[in-house]
Amino acid sequence: METDIFEKLFHGIAVTLIREKQGAGDLVEDLSKIVYKQESGRFTKKMINHAISWLRSSHIIGYASKSIDCDYLNIKENDRFYFLDVGIAHYFVARAGADEATISGIVAENFVYLSLLRRISQDIAGNAPWFATYGKIKGELDFFVRSLVDYNNYGIEVKAGSNSGKTVSRLLQDGKIDYVYYLKGDTQGGRTEDKKTQTVPLYLADRITFNLGKE
Known part of the structure; x- marks a missing residue:
């Protein structure tokens, strides 16, 4: 049951990325709500949080933080997830039902996220893009x-x-x-x-x- 949660999380991440493209803001807790709602309590929130942590430490997903009004001193950490492979991003966003234009936009953004992630602490401030x-x-x-x-x-x-x-x-x-x-x-x-x-x-x-x- 614990390993089965990963596919649910991949779907959840894809859904949050699609929602963001449609103008709805997302928080990390929204990802937990998607999985938790789908399974009607089969998975506990503690299990979901552990799975998210494992995927991050295994370099399968990464996070972006939010700057309020482009203020580098007003940062909200862990506010959006991205996939650390654009092929995986394309697969799960398409599987979630996104149209071709939405898929292209999300994959392009994910590609730039990975580019910026490689430059953190070299010439870019912050712990994440x-x-x-x-x-x-x-x-x-x-x-x-x-x-x-x-x-x-x-x-x-x-x-x-x-x-x-x-x-x-x-x-x-x-x-x-x-x-x-x-x-x-x-x-x-x-x-x-x-x-x-x-x-x-x-x-x-x-x-x-x-x-x-x-x-």
Whole structure:
């Protein structure tokens, strides 16, 4: 019964990622509620928490933390889970019933999460990658980076296609972030005249730098 819980958790993680894409915020406890509700008490919350811990320590899932209003001193830890393999992410999100566009968006975001995770403590602050919320407009930013190179704030918006994000533009306008990276699946790249916003092909996520304040 204890090993059977893992498949339920994989499904739960996929569901929370899909819900986030539809605009609903998730907490780690929401994952426990999904599994607990599905099994009508067959699994205890203690068992679920132990299973989550095992999956994290085994490097099967990882977590992201939430920055409130892009404040690096106001961080809520363990607020979203990601898979540590994009193939597994694709499999379970598709199995949960997501459409093709949603799957592409989640897999793209998961890919960037893994890129940022590899850079934690090297040139990115925090114990895990951060995403951010902006209470002023009730918006959400895919990823927020506090650079350990130039100590500027970077907003990262991930798009499987070629669309742009409204929240990241407002955060830049309001001075909450200093630079913006759009990581898009359908682009040849480019940057604005003021060099504050850069568009980069998604597959080059590992190549973006966080030293623009020193240029």
